[in-house]
Amino acid sequence: AEIDSSTVCYFEFNVTAFKGGNQINTLDADTLGSREGITNYNSASATLTVNRQLNVAKAFIPATIASGETSTLILDIYNTNDIPNDKTGATPALIDEMPAGITIQSIDSNSCGGTVSTVTQNGNDALRLDGGIFVAEASCQISATVTASTTGQYTNTIAIGDLQATDTSNADAASATLTVIQHPSITKSFAPAAVLTGENSTLRFRLTNPNPSTLLPSGLTQIHFTDVLTDMQIATPMVVSSTCSNFAYQASPGGATFEVTDASLPAGAFCDITLEVSSSVLGDHDNQSSGVSTAQTTTASPPSNVATLNVDQLNITGVVFEDVNYGGGAGRDQATAGTGGAGINGVTVELYNTAGTLVDTVTTGNDGTQDGVYDFAGVTDGDYYVRVVNNTVTSTRTGSNGTERGVQTFRSDGTTPVTGEVGGRNPAVADTLAHASGAVLDTGNFTFSGGMIDGQAQSVTPVTIAGSDITGVDFGFNFDTIVN
Known part of the structure; x- marks a missing residue:
């Protein structure tokens, strides 16, 4: 980093504490090094006051999935009381009710002890913890696989007091939001759909992002798909064009594989990619592209439609x-x-x-x-x-x-x-x-x-x-x- 004279810069990052009390962090003198030999001549300290309490945090990983995909629900339980003040979970210690539309597929891990199960509450799936030991100055974790088939934003909240243990409960609420989107779609066509041997046809891929900006404000990124040509080849010289943002691809003149390695697509928009192809093989040649994967989805979309190029002589x-x-x-x-x-x-x-x-x-x-x-x-x-x-x-x-x-x-x-x-x-x-x-x-x-x-x-x-x-x-x- 560089710091101009008479200026101040900051490094900021999040920390988590597992022990209650006043936690003092000190930067000793002469710890800071610089190319010019200047250092900090005095020590610097800051105090973080951590309440002695039982608390819970939660998250969905990933926080955005496509309908039908899965996400991992993470529950972290913290006991910041001093040793040996362990806490024992009640029966039940916690019932975490999912929003309508989210289904728990499996309980994957539990380091909190006790028994974790899937139950129904108010007609919705819920994760239930019975018992468990919450060790002082430490944390434990429960994870489960969840899914949803309908697009939307699902906020899952554990209210203050929902986590019950020996003479205490969670002092703060914990919330996490799972965003469920639609997969992008890919369609394709040849123009013209019938050519003579040696003539070129334009293969057009259309990528569509069906999600509204309210659901996916940053759009789809890191788009990837592959198209393998059968009885056809990429034209020489190679002619490729795109209206997609951040477009990148891999292909070779005369080759049979066209791979889009990156592209971005705003919410509610579509973009086109075109590629010139030719063939010396007579007949009807069917072509189907792979599904589209993105940074916002964990699986690829369904493959494209089948487009057919007729090659005659x-x-x-x-x-x-x-x-x-x-x-x-x-x-x-x-x-x-x-x-x-x-x-x-x-x-x-x-x-x-x-x-x-x-x-x-x-x-x-x-x-x-x-x-x-x-x-x-x-x-x-x-x-x-x-x-x-x-x-x-x-x-x-x-x-x-x-x-x-x-x-x-x-x-x-x-x-x-x-x-x-x-x-x-x-x-x-x-x-x-x-x-x-x-x-x-x-x-x-x-x-x-x-x-x-x-x-x-x-x-x-x-x-x-x-x-x-x-x-x-x-x-x-x-x-x-x-x-x-």
Whole structure:
């Protein structure tokens, strides 16, 4: 401590005495030390006069609980008379009636002797002490566990004279107040509740303090809860915000655990905490946070509601088919080809971005309903080019040995059919091989360069995907057509 010149400072603290009479406390000379070498050159004394009597004190620990939680009722009995003036408790020595709404769950300890029990008085639970020895110049203690289910403030009073012992009783009343509050609540939601793989959703936690200021004037402090993400992760970069006071948290980008380690919330108020999350796992992902613990409650609140994030993906799908009965002229879609429009399995289909870089490669097959189906799954919004590698297209007709060269008769971007491009983008030349390392597709003239292949890509269609799947990106081929 520091003391300015010509000033006075004080140290104040509470003391308890167990012996009656004049109790003198003395600070001897030269007891006080200082950095400058200054000390107290004179002694100082003070006298506390302690009445020789029997008395009682009480407390609830903790003094604030949530409804349904428990507190410990402490009764301290003091005998400040000189030795050997012990006192013996009467029968009963004390009946401590609880306020309506407080229930005694158990008697936990008794160092006063005699018998302690739970009884009913005036319809309320009461703690009863029969007998006991109250030793002079000492104190003893009784403790019990109590609870209450209704919010409010419960004042428990032992009146003057309620504690009866040999030729004496307590000279002062003793009171303690138990405050019973509601737990805070926690709710949560995702916005949006449905995202595509890789997209972010905002996870919002709302904390509510339902208690009025008359019951909890200082509000809730040291708020804590944990949220563990399943099949989701905290977004990178991490984005966290809060309207809660004294907010502190622990989390890591890409992690699955978000822990609020501190926050404060005034009476009757709410605050929000938001966290950006994402997922690469398809499906519905349920998420529930732990209950909220505080400095004013001994147990956590019920957990949050279950919020669900739906994670989907965008798909580009289509069919590569053989138009067996194509007879020349304008190409036909598979439906128009009828029974002659047979899906072809084993065809290599490539996906390129606008820079001409290969994004994905798939092979056509049976999807459970038909042959010749391909699916580029997990595509994000943007412009793409779908290419069919012609030398992997084989005829479905009996007798085919796989060496026949198919000719494109039809293509579609899922919306607009192209029927006048028989033979592909440049019918005068053959389609080149499947993509090889380093090759880049020129999306203007559909030729490859810069890698291990070059040449013309014949069967290419542009596709734009914007928030929803693209279906029907089909390609038709015929093996009886000559174009060059």
